[in-house]
Amino acid sequence: MLDLTYETPKPKVIAGARDDWELVIGMEIHAQVSSEAKLFSGASTGFGAEPNSHVSFVDCAMPGMLPVINEFCVEQAVRTGLGLKAEINLRSAFDRKNYFYPDLPQGYQISQLYHPIVGEGEVIVDMAPGIARRVRIERIHLEQDAGKSIHDMDPALSFVDFNRTGVALMEIVSRPDIRGPEEAAAYVLKLRQILRYLGTCDGNMQNGNLRADVNVSVCRPGQYEKYQETQDFSHLGTRCEIKNMNSMRFIQAAIDYEARRQIAILEDGGTIVQETRLYDPDRNETRSMRSKEEAHDYRYFPDPDLLPLEIEQAWVDDIAASMPELPDAKKARFMGDFGLTDYDANVLTAELDAAAFFEDVAAGRDGKQAANWVINELFGRLNKEGMSIDASPVSAAQLGGILDLMAAGEISGKMAKDLFEIVWTEGGDPAEIAAARGMKQVTDTGAIETAVDEIIAANPAQVEKAKANPKLAGWFVGQVIKASGGKAAPQVVNEIVLKKLGL
Incomplete structure (x- = not known):
């Protein structure tokens, strides 16, 4: 287990305000379930298809069409709950959330208000090496996604694409435990990482597969502590919800702007109107979208077409038994097994495929050296080229082969970097390349002694300086390596130079 210190979140200080204010944030994350079929139909969930090509009769609300629950989506929700250490409700139920938009053909959304499938859990958010914050999860419920309105094809017309309609979403609702923009982004990043490890959501924010609704409010110092004591939300101030955020950077910018907007209103004697707002990244501002609806405004009622969802504990236990190693456990293992720093372990476990690549490289080798090469050489080059690790020209086996040559003393660190470049651009077996191109180090002590x-003999004055100051012996090491064309093994050269100089 990781040795962590859990800090009480410190409120964000809002610069420029006349008085002291504390920032309070809660989040609702809409995560698209990784499933090939929708929540209540067999239509495909594939992204990027022609408009309205992945739509069943159920999705477009044809009369008489009844929803049928997708068991795999239920399993994915349960798996997510287990990954967040949450309570799994063996009995849950679906409700109709009634509202009228063109992209919602039924006139209602099937969701879970009163009896969600997953109850309270938590997310541990890394804030600094050894320092973490706990964000409580209130609930996770399953619901349908809506379609997509399109307004830019014809200035005089609006169109609707129903491909997303009915796609399964997990809405992951946090408590208002987040106290600043940076913490909010860190929370979304950690949650995304867990979902990707679990395989329950691909976390692709660009495609809208992970979206955040951010609830922001400000309150006077001490009010948050009163909320914690009483669970009375009135202590936290009136909140505004910023909808459909799909970028970590925009989440931070939107929260910062919204907090300043609310404080300016309050300090001028005004009141905050509870509403839903949108963030405009071009202007870096939030704008009013609509008044914030309460549950009764949606006229929730149990969906008459769907029986309560009942699952067995044995089924949940089977899912729990198949759970993968999650990020915090993997990070702790990397630090323990390979002697990695907190920073290196964080970098290497950020993505599941990167962690797997590192493990392949480190197997049977020096873990710290493997981590340095994966992070600095491989990741550095991938970032420079704008490539993902699954497209890396250098495989884990090839990088491991380079490290093996270094460990055997056959190539130097500089040669290893040259060899890495050749493998990157041309491919091939590192050992064969090194042999064919004469890249291996000279370790023949006889040849090295002759060069020393x-x-x-040619530099008596430098010899006297080195005897007076042993640090200058490095000059001879450099000259010998240079004379060998860079092939003389530095460690061997250093030992012979010191012996010859009597140091």
Whole structure:
């Protein structure tokens, strides 16, 4: 287990305000379930298809069409709950959330208000090496996604694409435990990481597969502590919801702007109107979208077409038994097994495929050296080229082969970097490349001794300086390596130079 210190979140200080204010944030994350079929139909969930090509009669609300629950989506929700250490409700139920938009053909959304499938859990958010914050999860419920309105094809017309309609979403609702923009982004990043490890959501924010609704309010110092004591939300101030955020950077910018907007209103004697707002990244501002609806405004009632969802504990236990190693456990193992720092372990476990690549490289080798090469050489080059690790020209086996040559003393660190470049651009087996191109180090002590003797004999003044100051012996090492065309093994050269100089 990781040795962590859990800090009480410190409120964000809002610069420029006349008085002291504390920022309070809660989030609702809409995560698209990784499933090939929709929540209540067999239509495909594939992204990027022609408009309205992935739509069943159920999705477009044809009369008489009844929903049928997708068991795999239920399993994915349960798996997510287990990954967040949450309570799994063996009995849950679906409700109709009634509202009228063109992209919602039924005139209602099937969701879970009163009896969600997953109850309270938590997300542990890394804030600094050894320092973490706990964000409580209130609930996770399953619901349908809506379609997509399109307004830019014809200035005089609006169109609707129903491909997303009915796609399964998990709405992951946090408590208002987040106290600043940076913490909010860190929370979304950690939650996304867990979902990707679990395989329950791909976390692709660009495609809208992970979206955040951010609830922001401000209150006077001390009010948050009163809320914690009483669970009375009135202590936290009136909140505004910023909808459909799909970028970590925009989440931080939107929260910062919204907090300043609310504080300016309050300090001028005004009141905050509870509403839903949108963030405009071009202007870096939030704008009013509509008044914030309460549950009764949606006229929730149990969906008459769907029986309560009942699952067995044995089924939940089977899912729990198949759970993968999650990020915090993997990070702790990397630090323990390979002696990695907190920072290196964080970098290497950020993505599941990166962690797997590192493990393949580190197997049977020096873990710290493997981590340095994966992070600095491989990740550095991938970032420079704008490539993902699954497209890396250098495989884990090839990088491991380079490290093996270094460990055997056959190539130097500089040679290893040259060899990495050749493998990156041309491919091939590192050992065969090194042999074919004469890249291996010279470790023949006889040849090296001859070179050392020649350089010492030619530089008597430098010899006297080195005897007076042993640090200057490095000059001879450099000259010998240079004379060998960079092939003389530095460690061997250093030992012979010191012996010859009597140091």
